[in-house]
Amino acid sequence: MGMITVKITLKRNGDFMKILKTIPKEDGFHMPGEYEPHEGCIIIWPERADSWQYGAVAARKAFVKVASAIAMSEKVTVCASEAQYDTAREMLPEHIRVVEMSSNDSWARDYMPTFVINSKGQRRGIDWGFNAWGGLEDGLYFPWDKDNKMARKFCDMMDTDIYDARDFILEGGSIHTDGEGTVLVTENCLLSRGRNPHMTKEEIENKLKSYLGADKVIWLKYGIYNDETNEHVDNICAYVKPGHVVLAWTDNEDDPQYAMSKSCLDILEGETDARGRKITVHKLPLPSPVYITEEERDGLLHMDMEPTRQENERLAASYVNFYISNGAVVMPGFGDENDEKAKKILEELFPDRQVIQIYARDILIGGGNIHCITQQIPKAVK
Ligand code: KQY
Numbered sequence: 388m389g390m391i392t393v394k395i396t397l398k399r400n401g402d403f404m405k406i407l408k409t410i411p412k413e414d415g416f417h418m419p420g421e422y423e424p425h426e427g428c429i430i431i432w433p434e435r436a437d438s439w440q441y442g443a444v445a446a447r448k449a450f451v452k453v454a455s456a457i458a459m460s461e462k463v464t465v466c467a468s469e470a471q472y473d474t475a476r477e478m479l480p481e482h483i484r485v486v487e488m489s490s491n492d493s494w495a496r497d498y499m500p501t502f503v504i505n506s507k508g509q510r511r512g513i514d515w516g517f518n519a520w521g522g523l524e525d526g527l528y529f530p531w532d533k534d535n536k537m538a539r540k541f542c543d544m545m546d547t548d549i550y551d552a553r554d555f556i557l558e559g560g561s562i563h564t565d566g567e568g569t570v571l572v573t574e575n576c577l578l579s580r581g582r583n584p585h586m587t588k589e590e591i592e593n594k595l596k597s598y599l600g601a602d603k604v605i606w607l608k609y610g611i612y613n614d615e616t617n618e619h620v621d622n623i624c625a626y627v628k629p630g631h632v633v634l635a636w637t638d639n640e641d642d643p644q645y646a647m648s649k650s651c652l653d654i655l656e657g658e659t660d661a662r663g664r665k666i667t668v669h670k671l672p673l674p675s676p677v678y679i680t681e682e683e684r685d686g687l688l689h690m691d692m693e694p695t696r697q698e699n700e701r702l703a704a705s706y707v708n709f710y711i712s713n714g715a716v717v718m719p720g721f722g723d724e725n726d727e728k729a730k731k732i733l734e735e736l737f738p739d740r741q742v743i744q745i746y747a748r749d750i751l752i753g754g755g756n757i758h759c760i761t762q763q764i765p766k767a768v769k
Contacts, residue, residue, distance in 0.1 A: 405548045406539075407511070410597045416503035416511055417600025420566030420626055421711045424766040426510075427462035428712065429541065430454050431493040431760070432475045432485075434468055437528075437695045438492055438753045440686030445749040450493075451478050453710070453717055453750075453757055456743045458483050460714025466490065466537070486544070491519070491534045494755060496621065497558035499762040500538040500549060503600060510767030512542040512549040513598055515557040520616050521581025522556070527615055527754070528690060545764075555594055556582040560619040560759050562595065565629045568602040568661030570595055573610045576617040603661035607654055609647035611635060614703035621758045622705045624651060627669070627736045630660060635705045636670035644673065671732055674723035677704040683752055696752075708756030709733065710763075716740050719747030719756045 411417070430450060433439045439446040454463050458480065466488035467475035476485045497520075500512030515538070519531035535553075542549040563571040576582075577591055586594070592604045610618025623635045634651055637644050655668050679700045687695050706729035709718035716737050720726040726744060734742045750756050 402546050404539075404543045404546055406514075407548055407550045409550070411503045411511065411513065411550055412597045412600040415505045415600075416509075417505075417568075418501060418503050418562075418564045418566065419765045420564060420629070421763055422626070422628060423566055425461045425713050426764040426766045427464060428457050428710070429495045429499045429762045429764065430457075430463060430465045431488075431490050431495045431499075431537070432465055432467035432471050433493040433753065434471050435492055436688040437690040438687075440683050440749075440752055446753060447474070447478060449745065449747060449749045450760065452745045453747075453760065454483050455480055456715060456717045456745060457710065457712045457761065460712050466495075466541075488537065488540055489533045490537060491528065491531050493753070494534075494558075494560075494759050495762040496560045496755075496759045497616075498534045498537050499559070500542055500547075501559050501562070501599075502547075502763070502765050503550075503598075504765050504767050508766075508768035510547060510765060512538060512547050513552050514538040514542070514549050515559075516553040516555055517558065518556050518581065520558065521579060524581030524584075525579070525617070526581060550598065552594075552598055555586075555598075558616065558619065559762060560616060560621040560755070562599065563620050563625050564599060564601060565626045565660060567629045568600075570599055570601045570604045571607065571620050571624055571626070571632070572604060573607045573618050573620050573623070575609055576619055577606075579617040581617075601661065605654065605658050605660070607651045609650055611703040611705050612642075612644045612647060613701045615754050619759075622703055622708050622756070623648070624655070625707050625709070625758075627733075629662070630664040631667045631669065631736070633669045633671040633707055633732070633736065635673050635707045637673045642676070669732065669736060671706050671729055672725045674704050674706070674721040674725050674729075677702045677721055677723075677748070677751065679752065687752075702751050703754075704751055705756070706733075708758040710757050710761045711737075711740070712763075714740055716742045717757055717761075718742060718744050719750070720744040721748060721751070722746060
């Protein structure tokens with residue numbers, strides 16, 4: 388019998404993810420404002436018991452509420468570990484996608500891709516270096532290797548090209564942009580010794596401009612008192628539209644937060660943005676200081692035989708840590724008398740979106756809030 392030879396040609400599909408070594412700004416890409424249209428949102432399922440008290444049971448319920456509120460107006464993808472896949476699938480509504488992806492913790496804002504778009508509506512990701520908010524210098528856990536791979540894994544899954552910026556340590560929560568050339572950051576975070584100590588402030592600024600496609604960086608000095616991220620900007624100040632920001636505020640001059648917020652106010656009021664506009668600052672009241680209770684602290688496993696929270700530690704509670712979805716603003720509540728006041732202010736600032744307030748103490752105990760656990764995927768042609 389004659390032999391039949393079947394010749395198979397394996398061809399690389401040109402649509403798979405490419406890792407790019409070029410510069411987004413030079414390629415015509417920039418990071419849009421969070422209020423611009425989204426394709427969807429990424430969240431990572433909470434699991435580690437030294438971050439989330441009592442085995443993350445209460446945190447998971449809060450994450451489900453956040454994911455469900457966002458899913459009312461855009462697609463939500465939740466990444467869960469193999470061990471937690473079934474629980475996540477069972478607790479989340481069917482219209483939320485659950486994919487298995489390993490991680491060290493659950494802060495999508497900080498290590499899922501920062502997305503940039505161009506004028507043709509194409510989308511790419513940026514893969515920053517991540518070292519758990521300061522590495523061996525003053526980082527918050529070790530190891531962080533799985534978290535550091537998530538941006539690339541997610542873009543691979545989406546067939547989205549990704550810029551390799553792993554030589555630069557940056558978390559998504561440490562930047563906010565108006566999408567029109569201006570970026571907000573804090574000095575305490577971006578100039579911290581655990582991130583990019585080999586770089587000058589000017590070099591860091593140039594890196595941000597070239598990767599975010601921006602023309603101006605506004606350097607606030609501080610964030611929220613006792614914020615373990617070295618004071619991410621997303622907890623103190625956020626754009627609500629071009630030319631307008633909200634700033635976390637207290638009138639109590641005896642609170643250490645007062646001088647920090649006042650310094651930000653002075654800087655913002657003395658600045659113009661990349662387009663030359665003066666910046667209108669809307670003060671968003673802070674809740675009364677929130678302290679961890681003994682019971683909550685007892686519910687956290689120790690990490691390397693050390694407690695992860697101090698007794699009676701003040702937590703970095705702020706209403707500024709909200710997420711802007713296509714149809715809503717999903718904001719934290721703390722059971723505080725300012726919950727309603729803060730909600731009203733955001734309702735006035737976002738007349739076309741529903742403001743949904745979610746009791747978020749169980750997220751706050753982990754060290755962040757709703758903005759920190761989400762990452763938007765801007766709308767694009769691809
Ligand atoms: O971006 C954030 N606010 C996350 C901080 C997480 C710290 C780990 N406990």
